[in-house]
Amino acid sequence: MPPSVTPPRPRVTREESAAAVRAGLREAVRLRLESDVPLGVFLSGGVDSSAVVASMREVTSGRIATFSVGFGRAAPTYDELPYARLVARRFATEHHEEILEPDVQAILPEIVRGFDEPFADSSAIPTYVVAQATARHVKVALSGIGGDETFGGYPRYLGLRVSALHARLPRWLRHASRSLAAHLPDSASSRNWADWARRFTAEPDAAPGDRYVGWTRFFGDAQLAILTTPALAAHLGPNVDELQQRAFATGGHGDPVDGAFRVDLAAYLPDDLLTMADRMSMASSLEVRAPFCDHRIIEESLRLSPRAKMPGGRLKGLLKTAFAGVLPEEVLAHRKQGFMIPLGDWLRRDLRPTLDDLLAPDCVRMRGLFNADTVETMKLEHLTGARTHADRLWTLMMAEQWMREYLDQHGRWSLR
Incomplete structure (x- = not known):
């Protein structure tokens, strides 16, 4: 990303911008169809991957193979297969589906070895599964990755708008909202609004960039302080957010949301x-x-203001306008799901043995990285439903699995 602020484009109508977006994506897809081997598309059922399929159909009349992953009856609220099927039918694709069951114990070591480093995004699980299924049929796959970042698909972008209003409230009222958020019950769904509310109100006096970067972290500074041992804390830099803060500062258009895009x-x-x-x-x-x-x-995205990309506060509004009448209306109107898994539920049930093994108190103490009592509290809160710590626990689990794969060849490694 260039360090300087990208100049805004000349004023154009929303229709002209939408037409330019659609033409640009069509050309980007066309360029990526050049291949000497069979090629397909990851189709989640969301707007981004569906737009890629639609653009692909515009530039080719040949076979299009699409690949989706679902959760079936095990987690129907996470399942976007019905939307993927609508798109597959609309554009006459050769559609393939893979149902993901929570047998992660078998593939967790493979995922860790695939990254070759600690990596804690749980979306790696469905990504790995759909890649395996896709590779049985094609050697190249197009993906909708990047649509959220270029055209404003994350609710946290709108959160900056709300936080600007929140920052204008009297200090006592801002701190009262923080106290209220601390007592909200967690949700086990993919959108844990109570956790988001706690993150949103955690730093009521912070600058917009610091607030935004804080929302993207699983562990805030206060949580890290009680989680890490002194031995690990000594190895942490003074500012783990430096890269993101520099990126936020390059934002333009007189709008902090543009800084969020750049982060x-x-x-x-x-x-x-x-x-x-x-x-x-x-x-x-x-x-x-x-x-x-x-x-x-x-x-082109950086030239457009956030308000142009999210007109009226509508996430990905410009992209949806570009594909209105092209994609099924159900897909355009569907609330963003993302490539998420029911991790919180799995940790309480099917993955409970893996959780207990990887984060056993004796194991945590032996490593010397994390406070075992803090980890046990997180586990207990999650398992009882008092709090949802799925992403935080998964982060620690992946770190432990990585250490077992890479550091324990000659005995159990410890920072002590």
């Missing part, structure tokens, strides 16, 4: 999503291509 383009997209897609797919000898990450699309 995700500079850090979350390359260091998480693209890394995950590349390593989980290459573990099955599958190449993934991301049309939304075409440099021309990103450059």
